[in-house]
Amino acid sequence: MIRSVSVFGLIAVALGLVVVPSLPAIAEDEGERFPPIKHEATLKECAACHMAFQPQMLPQRSWAAIMGDLANHFGEDATLAPDVQKDITDYLVANAADARGKSRWMRRIAATETPLRITETPAWIRAHAEEVNPARFTDPKVKSKANCMACHRGADKGYYEDD
Ligand code: HEC
Ligand code: HEC
Incomplete structure (x- = not known):
């Protein structure tokens, strides 16, 4: 088996094919970083x-x-029936950034901090600091940092790389 792989490798080299190394860092962390939400509620x-x-x-x-604290949700009342609230809470908690160990997105949040905004997390700030002119967030077409879809058209599908 090993022999046939190395023979294939030799053939590939002979044919001038570039042997692309696997991408462990990307596969591990970027793969399904932000999968689209399927939870109905x-x-x-x-x-x-x-x-x-x-x-x-x-x-x-x-x-x-x-x-x-949905009654005081960023200036809105987003209160839900208790069973719906619990259903959604369970889903969000089970899939949170630190639900399966610490993701890269999570790593820089201090244990003493409980950010209520994604847009105030170190990872979000870092992802945007160099690439986005702050004026773009107040552009009438964008209005808010939280308006992800204005810049990432596939944000609701979990795509943030290709805007
Ligand atoms: C009645 C309207 C309304 C509903 C319903 C609502 N939200 Fe919000 N939410 C807001 C507003 C307004 C903001 C602030 C947006 C801004 O800063 O531009 C916000 C912001 C947020 C933010 C922070 C975004 C950031 O800046 O990173 C999170 C997280 C959030 N909402 C989660 C939820 C969750 C979870 C639910 C469902 C339980 C929910 N929202 C339902 C109105 C709502
Ligand atoms: C004013 C436009 C704008 C808004 C609004 C915006 N982003 Fe971004 N975002 C960018 C740009 C530009 C980049 C850097 C280029 C890239 O990676 O696509 C970026 C990068 C990112 C990345 C890193 C992508 C990667 O490859 O690692 C993530 C994740 C991200 N944004 C999530 C969000 C989320 C979540 C929101 C909403 C809460 C948001 N963005 C709002 C423009 C924006």
């Missing part, structure tokens, strides 16, 4: 005023805090 209730933000963008304690 979250899509229904949390995409009414803005896109439904992927749970992988905040730690568990942040989602618990946000879901625990």
